Amino acid sequence: MRLGIDLGTTRTLVAACDRGNYPVLAFTNAGGDAYDYVPSITAEKDGRLVHGFDAEEAALGKAPHLRSCKRLLGRHGPEHRVSIGSVEVSLLELVTDYLRALRLAILERSNVPREGLDGVFEAVVSVPANAHSSQRWATLEAFRRAGFDVLRLINEPSAAGIEFAHRHPNALNSRREHVAVYDLGGGTFDAALVCLGGARHEVVATAGVQELGGDDFDRVLAELALEKAAVVLAPSDAGWGALLVECRAVKETIGASTRRLTVDLSSLGELAPAEPISLQVTDYFERLRPWIDRSLEALASVLGAASQSSLDLENAAAEAGVAGLYIVGGASALPLVARQLRERFGRRVHRSPHPAGAIAMGLAIAADADEVTAVRERFTRHLGVFREAESGQNKVFDRIFSSGTPMPGMGDGPLIALRTYRAAHNVGQLRFVECGDVTEQREPTGDITPHATIHFPYAKSVRHAALEGLAIERLASDGPRIEERYEVDAAGVVVVTIRDLDDGFARAFTL
Ligand SMILES: Nc1ncnc2c1ncn2[C@@H]1O[C@H](COP(=O)(O)OP(=O)(O)OP(=O)(O)O)[C@@H](O)[C@H]1O
Ligand SMILES: [Mg+2]
Known part of the structure; x- marks a missing residue:
């Protein structure tokens, strides 16, 4: 069985190759609820490490835990040692153990197409475009040790570009052979210019904001709700973590027609107001605008890299031969993101129908023997x-x-x-x-x-x-x-x- 695996800082997504389709797998947690991702989290429970949904649950019960091991790998390298409760391991061991649990979850807790299962998992996996050599090596090594047969390692924006090209086969032509990828995840934002011309795919330019993503949107909603309730709560106070979990869940229910939001503050105990807080979506979006503006600066810089143009995004894109701006990443499911981008970028904005899964699907497409697209990467630094x-x-x-x-x-x-x-x-x-x-x-x-x-x-x-x-x-x-x-x-x-x-x-x- 062939898979595409997007090991995210916040969430890990897996797409399968299933007779020309690339479904994103759903995973079931201990309570029987299905999600189309596995949370990228590890916790210590009774002296051993647990991962994914089990770790999420343990963390809610105050177990020591660690999120975002991918970010640590980018910062410190594979031999860096981390402690989670009583367990001390190297980052390479940690990621390997996480991926072993992922492999087991695919087999036992996912809706992976049963007929394709042959005991072998051949995977195409991704790394951030600016990942350095040791991060690439550690990612490959951890997947291999965890029992995956890694066919290829692809930069995240290239994978999104492959998925775009598969979905919009007629958007690209000889004058417009680039796609600008806008990837807004949980904790980081990445912009990239990907060239999909000819048989080769390559990342031409990248720029990012290390600390910008859905986590910020959760915090902004929490602050807005607290203001409305006239409650003062600092991020270091007890109850802040649970409030963020609530705000994330509320944020993820926002659709194009949502007008009002209800935030339940009961996790604050005696501080909680008698009624849940009701908010206008427009007020929330107004507060998020400056955050999205920051992402636009990075986007402008990758377009400028090919065209030398300034902040006129629509023109810069045309000059750079951009066929479309492809919006991916879980946090760009928020309707405001595509809306605000269309204001600046015009009609060539395409939001992926599955923003969180686009990269995993692109990886699965690349893994599919019938859809081999040569991917050629460049040093981004x-x-x-x-x-x-x-x-x-x-x-x-x-x-x-x-x-x-x-x-x-x-x-x-x-x-x-x-x-x-x-x-x-x-x-x-x-x-x-x-x-x-x-x-x-x-x-x-x-x-x-x-x-x-x-x-x-x-x-x-x-x-x-x-x-x-x-x-x-x-x-x-x-x-x-x-x-x-x-x-x-x-x-x-x-x-x-x-x-x-x-x-x-x-x-x-x-x-
Ligand atoms: N329907 C939705 N509406 C709004 N936000 C959503 C929705 N679904 C997921 N998100 C947000 O997307 C974020 C996770 O995105 P994603 O899975 O792309 O991150 P990641 O790739 O793990 O992280 P990163 O890109 O930072 O490495 C979370 O903040 C989550 O709340
Ligand atoms: Mg991501």
Whole structure:
């Protein structure tokens, strides 16, 4: 059975390949209610980890829990250790365990088409377009360890683009071969310009707002309801968490024709007013406008990347050859989002009929052997290395791959970059970073993600020593000739092999 799996910060969605259809799977919680997602949450219960709906329930009962392990993976890397109650694990172990539970849930608690079940799950999975190499590697590794056969890793906006192209086969033509993807999720907003021309798909530009999403909308509703009720409650107070759960549920019931909202504040105990609070949807939407405006700035910047145009979105889009603006992400189910975008963007705005599931469906389409679309991704940021000498007093930034460099397609050989030099020190200390920009002085700038520092023994005498912390010393005479070979695969995982060319001694590191 082939699947598309969108491991979200807030929710995980799974779509199946079912004879040319790509249904989003529904999962049943312990109470028997069905949802078209699994909450991305882990909790500790009796000394072990539980995930998804079980964790949601445990968390309501005050069990220690952790949300958004995906965001942590982006920030800290796979070896970072986290504690949930009495359990301590690495992020890689945590995500692996979560995915094992997901695999079991697909088998036992979902409406997965039974006739296609053959014991093997072949999956196409997604990562954020700006995910760095170690996040891509960890995602692949966790899925594999959890028992999925990963066919391919695709950037989230590319997956949305694939779903758009499948749904609107006539929207794209030779003059308009781009789709702007607007993805408003639970905690983050991402905009991307995806090129769907020819047989290849590629992400041309991305921009995002790290802290903008449906969670903010829940909070705005909570604040509005508290104001109406004349109740003062701070986010640190007891009752705030339950109020947010209530507000999220109310928010998700809002449809195009909803006029009034009722927020039940009874979870506040003695602070609660006698009656539930009634609100006008228009008042709520007025408060949300500035949040959506922030997303438009990021959207303008990805359109500008292709057209140099300013905030006139409709024109910028036309100049960038954009066939349509595709709105995905759970939070854009709120009618205000498409409405506000149409005001600025005109008629080429398409909201996915299933905003939360569009990415998973696009992944399933890509997984379907009959619908193979070549996906070619690009580096969305620069990758380079500081080579440190004399304990960091001397450092030079060497850009290995520039932003915009195309990654190899599936089935192509790896993309390779080589560096050769003669070692001058006993130990090579290489500090890798990814960055949005590089200054004229060739220093990384913009949003910078550091990677683990790699140590390589240049001198034979230190080959078996612990290199971390070892004093870096200049060699008395010329050192060995060294080659650094960088290989990037179709998933965007970068492996560097450092080799002593004189005797062939080598070590490989995954960045
Ligand atoms: N019908 C709906 N109306 C309004 N908001 C909704 C609706 N359905 C889901 N949401 C909101 O969508 C958000 C989750 O979106 P999504 O599943 O796209 O997030 P994610 O991909 O897990 O997170 P992120 O994109 O931040 O990584 C939540 O805030 C949820 O309340
Ligand atoms: Mg998402």
